[in-house]
Amino acid sequence: MVEAETGEIVDSGRASHPDGTECPPEAWWEALQEAGKGLLDRAEAVAVAGQQHGMVVLDANDQVVRPALLWNDTRSAPQAERLTAEHGGPEAWAGDTGLVLAASFTATKLAWLAENEPENAAKTVSVMLPHDWLTMKLRGATAADATTDRSDASGTGYWSPATGGYVRDRLVQAFGRDLALPRVAAPNEVVGRTASGAAVAPGTGDNAGAALGLGLGPGDVAVSLGTSGTVFGVSDVPAADASGLVAGFSDATGRFLPLVCTLNAARVLDTFRTLLGVTHEEFDALALAAEPGAGGLTLLPYLDGERTPKRPNATGVINGLTTGATREDLARAAVEGMLSAQADGLAAMAAQGLTAKRVLLIGGASASEAVRRIAPSVFGVDVEVPPSAEYVALGAAKQAAWALSGAQTPPQWKTGDTARLTGDAATPGSFRNIVEQYASLRDETSSWAAHQ
Ligand SMILES: Nc1ncnc2c1ncn2[C@@H]1O[C@H](COP(=O)(O)OP(=O)(O)O)[C@@H](O)[C@H]1O
Numbered sequence: 390m391v392e393a394e395t396g397e398i399v400d401s402g403r404a405s406h407p408d409g410t411e412c413p414p415e416a417w418w419e420a421l422q423e424a425g426k427g428l429l430d431r432a433e434a435v436a437v438a439g440q441q442h443g444m445v446v447l448d449a450n451d452q453v454v455r456p457a458l459l460w461n462d463t464r465s466a467p468q469a470e471r472l473t474a475e476h477g478g479p480e481a482w483a484g485d486t487g488l489v490l491a492a493s494f495t496a497t498k499l500a501w502l503a504e505n506e507p508e509n510a511a512k513t514v515s516v517m518l519p520h521d522w523l524t525m526k527l528r529g530a531t532a533a534d535a536t537t538d539r540s541d542a543s544g545t546g547y548w549s550p551a552t553g554g555y556v557r558d559r560l561v562q563a564f565g566r567d568l569a570l571p572r573v574a575a576p577n578e579v580v581g582r583t584a585s586g587a588a589v590a591p592g593t594g595d596n597a598g599a600a601l602g603l604g605l606g607p608g609d610v611a612v613s614l615g616t617s618g619t620v621f622g623v624s625d626v627p628a629a630d631a632s633g634l635v636a637g638f639s640d641a642t643g644r645f646l647p648l649v650c651t652l653n654a655a656r657v658l659d660t661f662r663t664l665l666g667v668t669h670e671e672f673d674a675l676a677l678a679a680e681p682g683a684g685g686l687t688l689l690p691y692l693d694g695e696r697t698p699k700r701p702n703a704t705g706v707i708n709g710l711t712t713g714a715t716r717e718d719l720a721r722a723a724v725e726g727m728l729s730a731q732a733d734g735l736a737a738m739a740a741q742g743l744t745a746k747r748v749l750l751i752g753g754a755s756a757s758e759a760v761r762r763i764a765p766s767v768f769g770v771d772v773e774v775p776p777s778a779e780y781v782a783l784g785a786a787k788q789a790a791w792a793l794s795g796a797q798t799p800p801q802w803k804t805g806d807t808a809r810l811t812g813d814a815a816t817p818g819s820f821r822n823i824v825e826q827y828a829s830l831r832d833e834t835s836s837w838a839a840h841q
């Protein structure tokens with residue numbers, strides 16, 4: 390909860406919901422009630438920012454048909470391939486929807502449902518995303534008058550950022566028939582009221598929320614290291630990258646949000662930290678005690694399969710392991726590998742015309758000292774770390790304040806001082822080697838059957 394005028398945080402709440410790649414939406418509603426206790430009834434305006442892409446399917450009575458399949462569920466990878474081939478390949482999809490289909494996107498999940506759970510598919514009359522469903526619940530509305538926003542619509546695979554309209558043919562191709570979809574609200578619209586009378590803004594996807602919360606400007610690229618690693622910037626033109634590396638999303642202000650998303654980020658560090666049996670701080674100390682290049686160890690960090698590049702069945706690979714390897718090397722290899730995957734994202738963004746003049750590092754793993762110290766050299770650009778905050782939630786709050794104000798543009802809130810980090814000028818060669826070794830391992834493994 391923030392002051393609408395200044396963005397100053399006055400109160401906050403937090404609640405967890407289940408882990409995993411599918412989730413009953415009711416668990417989010419319970420978590421929202423718990424986190425919002427003592428806040429929601431004091432609010433003048435509210436908005437929800439949530440994970441993108443998750444498939445929430447409802448029956449004719451607006452009851453949830455099955456647990457939502459989330460953005461990181463890869464079971465619909467075969468459907469992504471099939472739908473892509475059936476409709477003109479990657480170029481056609483990028484042209485129609487701004488996306489080359491990967492298992493994350495909602496259209497592929499609908500195709501999986503139609504193929505694998507015909508009884509559930511038969512019951513389904515409407516589909517929406519996690520933030521749409523929570524917004525509907527907050528308003529006490531029905532699926533018939535549910536709303537979404539441009540950013541979340543742009544992650545479905547059946548909406549066009551270029552035209553601003555649904556592409557019903559792609560939905561029908563995926564699911565086999567048409568479905569009711571939420572109306573795409575204007576970025577600053579009041580779409581309803583909560584039970585206690587607060588104005589409800591349209592809400593947004595998590596990355597668009599973070600972009601709004603950070604107030605990203607030209608030349609800014611955010612790298613968010615949460616469960617997912619996301620690299621994104623704000624643009625005046627929609628992206629349509631037929632290579633599939635950059636997703637052509639929309640943002641929460643009426644502009645566009647080209648974005649690269651990897652499935653493996655903070656949890657890569659969690660995994661190695663757990664294997665080494667150390668705390669976050671001890672892990673950082675280990676990683677920083679090793680030399681750049683981790684004694685020749687290179688980690689390809691696709692532990693949970695990967696979305697960018699598209700390798701849904703991939704696993705992690707450690708190259709260069711010898712009897713001389715140390716715990717320090719292992720910790721450093723985890724940090725360097727995870728950051729190198731994000732550096733691939735920065736390169737893909739640059740190829741779409743969004744070259745980072747500064748990188749803003751956010752998300753849980755941006756708290757890591759090792760990540761902060763190593764990132765500028767691996768990225769090859771100075772990195773700024775804004776004050777630690779929940780930028781997704783701040784973006785939702787800014788949208789709510791915007792809707793309340795009735796103004797043309799979002800409020801300009803000050804973010805606190807950022808910490809500026811520069812690369813290791815003393816050993817630039819070692820860092821070039823890290824990036825080159827990583828690229829070799831990435832490219833060599835692309836021919837492995839398990840990485841197809
Ligand atoms: N000091 C730290 N060093 C490294 N990772 C951290 C640190 N603090 C938190 N994390 C990691 O950040 C992740 C959570 O980040 P967050 O941005 O909240 O992710 P998400 O939005 O996906 O839930 C967890 O994997 C957690 O272990």
Ligand SMILES: O=C(CO)[C@@H](O)[C@H](O)COP(=O)(O)O
Nearest residue numbers: 440441460595615616617650
């Ligand atoms: O799929 C994407 C973006 O395309 C992810 O950004 C999800 O929207 C959620 O990520 P986490 O917040 O769980 O890291």
